[in-house]
Amino acid sequence: MVGALNPEPGEIKASDRPGTALGGENREMAGETILEVRNLTKRFGALTAVDHVSIPFPKGKITLIIGPNGSGKTTLLNCIAGLYQPDEGQVIYKGEDITGYPSHEIARKGLVRTFQIPLPLSKLTVLENLLVGYQHNPGERLFRSLFARSWLRQEETAVEKAFHILTLLGLDHMWDRLAEELSGGQLKLLELGKALMTDAETILADEPVGSVNPVLAHELFEHMVNLTQQLGITFIVIEHRLQIAVEYVDHVYAMMEGQIISEGTPKEVLNDPKVIEGYLR
Numbered sequence: 001m002v003g004a005l006n007p008e009p010g011e012i013k014a015s016d017r018p019g020t021a022l023g024g025e026n027r028e029m030a031g032e033t034i035l036e037v038r039n040l041t042k043r044f045g046a047l048t049a050v051d052h053v054s055i056p057f058p059k060g061k062i063t064l065i066i067g068p069n070g071s072g073k074t075t076l077l078n079c080i081a082g083l084y085q086p087d088e089g090q091v092i093y094k095g096e097d098i099t100g101y102p103s104h105e106i107a108r109k110g111l112v113r114t115f116q117i118p119l120p121l122s123k124l125t126v127l128e129n130l131l132v133g134y135q136h137n138p139g140e141r142l143f144r145s146l147f148a149r150s151w152l153r154q155e156e157t158a159v160e161k162a163f164h165i166l167t168l169l170g171l172d173h174m175w176d177r178l179a180e181e182l183s184g185g186q187l188k189l190l191e192l193g194k195a196l197m198t199d200a201e202t203i204l205a206d207e208p209v210g211s212v213n214p215v216l217a218h219e220l221f222e223h224m225v226n227l228t229q230q231l232g233i234t235f236i237v238i239e240h241r242l243q244i245a246v247e248y249v250d251h252v253y254a255m256m257e258g259q260i261i262s263e264g265t266p267k268e269v270l271n272d273p274k275v276i277e278g279y280l281r
């Protein structure tokens with residue numbers, strides 16, 4: 001599988017990636033839709049939790065979804081990730097209709113939900129935590145062990161990849177520390193690292209900075225921006241602490257009772273009377 005972290009040599013320069021090294025309107029023009037929901041609807045009995053929502057998510061950008069409690073944000077993410085079956089509408093990923101696919105299949109395509117319940121293996125080191133996520137195919141491992149030399153090469157590749165990820169996340173100096181020694185913010189970064197280790201290209205994050213302090217929350221968003229620029233990773237983020245998120249995200253959608261009531265730049269949405277009235281008052 002060719003993932004964002006397995007580039008051809010020289011491919012990784014930010015300036016080569018559409019929309020990352022450019023500013024202002026050019027960024028928008030260079031955008032390419034990687035994921036799209038069309039008319040997505042999810043009902044629970046008489047309640048329509050997600051009501052005909054259509055959003056194109058641009059590749060290599062951070063899209064923020066805001067809205068009061070119960071407005072359907074998590075349900076929308078669950079429908080995209082394959083945890084819920086939508087009643088109507090479609091989820092298109094890289095041009096393929098993945099509506100109703102099981103979540104593990106969607107994850108294999110590089111569309112991954114993370115920051116659920118961070119459960120690192122606390123007695124393993126940071127590096128080992130990344131490698132555990134990588135070695136997920138015992139059958140293949142057994143086969144490879146018959147050809148020990150090539151297997152060793154694979155291990156080397158995995159370690160190199162893990163260090164590359166740790167460096168991007170600013171965790172490389174912690175590589176041999178036990179996961180249980182990490183701070184709350186560092187644990188979030190480790191979760192992100194584990195997703196990247198599985199070649200995640202699009203990351204769905206439901207209130208990723210919910211429980212960490214504002215300084216670490218800013219750091220986490222800075223790392224997300226960095227990953228969009230360095231690797232072209234796409235983020236779809238739900239966050240209720242808008243003051244923190246708006247500095248970093250490219251585009252905002254505001255939900256209310258299952259519908260999109262406003263969209264635009266962070267500034268546009270935060271100044272939209274509908275949003276102020278319904279949510280920010």
Ligand SMILES: Nc1ncnc2c1ncn2[C@@H]1O[C@H](COP(=O)(O)OP(=O)(O)O)[C@@H](O)[C@H]1O
Binds near residue numbers: 047049068
């Ligand atoms: N599994 C479920 N069964 C029944 N109702 C649900 C379920 N999940 C969510 N809901 C309802 O759907 C609405 C939207 O919920 P949710 O997507 O969690 O909102 P948000 O994440 O914006 O707070 C709420 O009224 C919630 O009670």
Ligand SMILES: [Mg+2]
Binds near residue numbers: 074
């Ligand atoms: Mg929610």
